Amino acid sequence: MSRPQIADRLGRSDRGLLTYENCSVGELEAFALQRGIGTSDADPALTKTALIRILHHADDRLSFPRLFDLPPEVCVMIYESYCAHFSEEHLHMPTPPPLALVCRRLREDVMPVFYGECSFRIELTEPSARCRLVPKTALFFSTLPAASLARIRWLHIYMRFDSHRWQDEDEIAQIQLSGKGTKFSLQTMPYVNPDASERMPAEVQALVEQKLRPVLDAMLSRTQGRGHVVLMDIHRLLWAMQDSWTHYAFDEYRYEDTDHGAWESDSDY
Template sequence: MNIDSTMHEIPASTKAESLQHDAYWRLSALHDYESITKKNLMAALKADGYDFLAAASKQVMVEQSMRVQCGQLRYESCTREELLKFVKDKKVEDVQPDHRSIQHFAFRLRQADGKRTFRYLHLPAELRERIAKYYLREFGDRTLTCPTQPPLARTCKLLRREVLPLFYQRCQFRLQFSLMYDNANEVRWRIPSDTSAWIKGMEPDHFACIRRLVLEETFVSRSWFQSRFQIKVLLAADGTHKVSAISLQKDGWFFDTKQCEKGMSELMDEVGSREGPNRLLVNDVYRMRTVLEESCTLER
């Protein structure tokens, strides 16, 4: 089996597009923290339930903010008895049990968290699956554009085999199209290079796992990406589906949402009739493009 090339960077025509491909799993970059003031950072942390003395350094706040992003435990909210148990369970050395300061325990436990390691593959497969689903849950509400593989799937072949089907089944993916005219009376669509590279670089078995798609046209207007339509396609494991289409702008052309929904539904009826829980084919994307073209006419 070939290694899915979506584990690597996808070519992009602009820096803004390049950042989309793996930004979905990254923490806020350090340069983001360089641009935020200490006052605003403190206010954001207080909104999350954290409190700092005015004398606390910005670096301490940055480290705490990263812990918040990682969903790590806030030790300051624990009782002294709970902290002592954590110290014992984590085998943290050189901690004074009679120390009265919760900050002392919290500091040492945070240090220990940064150094802890364990052998992930020693866990039972069922537990690894639950961890992967929990890990992917945060991405589920986002629409991902030509994403690279999540880091958990990049470590070895075994984890790719476990994680990638879950990733493609549970996340929502954007397919972008750009407008071109063959003549003055017809609308034609092309698939941008980064979207095409993402589709062609994916293993067919992985692409077949996709259940949630958003089709959009992307164009630059006043240095901002916009879309004139949006089609959402949901495909369940049992082959049932739901299609919805909306027209976002009218800019010299007409997008027939009802015709689009009808054409997409007929296509998804065929996809849903295929055997197995994973049914989508790469060629279906080009058939979706044909449905889009048949749903668009230029206004005269």
């Protein structure tokens, strides 16, 4: 098997397509007939190689013109499966997924699922009592329609501890809201940088949780928009982080930017 054939075989496997080489001629003819690309009367006995070539060509031109004829719940399952790929990353000011750009109808159907399935970053500047949303975060949430913002279920708070470090921003906390808006989960991250060995002190983790939890409790207790994100919630989470940086735990511990990085107490100086 040549290198291009191996690459094609791997590509088809990644796409979840059938390996026709493992099928008999009769099976290939049945596949072709089922898809309306059967052999013509003038050429009733194509070779296996020719049948495989025809089916490969049809696979490369796959279309499904009856999507909107499916029951709505089936369409939602398709959109959820499609958006699952994007949920693997914590998105920061994302553009609409390609499927949502096909037509207005698909955009209206796909985007609510996209916001409900994906995780979004709240990125802050360096730790201080005056920390702010970075421009991209502020622009994204301030321009997002309220209905789209209300569908978001996953939020991840990031912060850059040192603007001179080459590493990416550090994840501070993960927030998950239930689909019905009746409960939430909050997890503070134990490590400032997962690629390094420095550990965020337990006092700091507890403080961050202590400041963030009342914001989330208030989201679940309000009568209007209960359990759903509104723009003011983003700012309240920011203010909670600002409040954390004025607390004694952040006066007692500070991050020392060394070759390896470490949380060190003032008593070490």
